[in-house]
Amino acid sequence: MSESLLEVKNLKKEYRNEDVVTPALNGVSFKIEKGEFVAIMGPSGSGKSTLMHILGFLERPSSGDYFFNGRNVNTFTDDELAETRGKEVGFIFQAFNLLPRTTLLDNIILPLFYTNVHKREWAYRAKKVLTEVGLEHRLTHTPGQISGGEKQRAAIARALINDPAVIFADEPTGNLDSKSGLQVMKILQELNDHGHTIILVTHERYTAEHSKRILKIKDGLIISDEMVGNRQIADGAKELIK
Numbered sequence: 001m002s003e004s005l006l007e008v009k010n011l012k013k014e015y016r017n018e019d020v021v022t023p024a025l026n027g028v029s030f031k032i033e034k035g036e037f038v039a040i041m042g043p044s045g046s047g048k049s050t051l052m053h054i055l056g057f058l059e060r061p062s063s064g065d066y067f068f069n070g071r072n073v074n075t076f077t078d079d080e081l082a083e084t085r086g087k088e089v090g091f092i093f094q095a096f097n098l099l100p101r102t103t104l105l106d107n108i109i110l111p112l113f114y115t116n117v118h119k120r121e122w123a124y125r126a127k128k129v130l131t132e133v134g135l136e137h138r139l140t141h142t143p144g145q146i147s148g149g150e151k152q153r154a155a156i157a158r159a160l161i162n163d164p165a166v167i168f169a170d171e172p173t174g175n176l177d178s179k180s181g182l183q184v185m186k187i188l189q190e191l192n193d194h195g196h197t198i199i200l201v202t203h204e205r206y207t208a209e210h211s212k213r214i215l216k217i218k219d220g221l222i223i224s225d226e227m228v229g230n231r232q233i234a235d236g237a238k239e240l241i242k
Contacts, residue, residue: 011064026220039208042217057085090159094174129157149180
């Protein structure tokens with residue numbers, strides 16, 4: 001890999017409440033190349049969610065630099081941040097964040113309302129990504145009519161609809177049983193194998209080991225950066241998710 005998708009240099013973030021200052025990030029630096037599958041791993045309060053919010057253009061750092069595709073994000077206006085977030089980033093959340101009384105097809109289409117994609121392409125794109133995650137038979141179902149694992153697969157489809165440069169997965173297996181969680185991680189691995197850049201945020205070592213690289217964060221600092229020798233989904237797990 002030779003082309004950096006994102007790079008942060010001495011990134012810091014503080015939250016202020018009147019006279020109280022709470023540091024969340026204390027000088028974080030690393031690069032992520034296009035096509036990587038990176039897990040950001042740390043306990044609650046370590047700064048991993050704050051870091052994801054900055055990388056996903058949801059928050060600004062207090063200081064330091066963030067480069068995305070070679071551009072310094074610190075120079076972006078609020079409108080540029082929103083536009084980049086809509087075009088370049090897909091999000092997968094622990095709580096799924098699907099509209100409960102809306103069909104899966106319409107849930108997946110929703111992000112296209114904020115793009116220049118012609119309306120006649122919306123259903124085609126949504127059906128395509130739902131097929132990629134094995135939900136082509138659930139197009140007219142609402143979230144209340146499907147399982148937790150299927151909800152998260154639908155959330156993955158929604159994250160894919162704009163063909164983003166990077167997909168952020170925030171504790172994507174946190175609300176799932178073991179079998180459903182393994183199915184979700186297998187899909188993320190397959191997406192990465194097809195060239196998608198994945199950034200996974202988790203507090204669990206087992207989940208992190210599905211990635212190819214783990215950044216461990218503690219007290220707002222990166223304490224280790226390691227490659228994963230053999231990605232998870234052992235033989236027993238493969239049988240479980242068939």
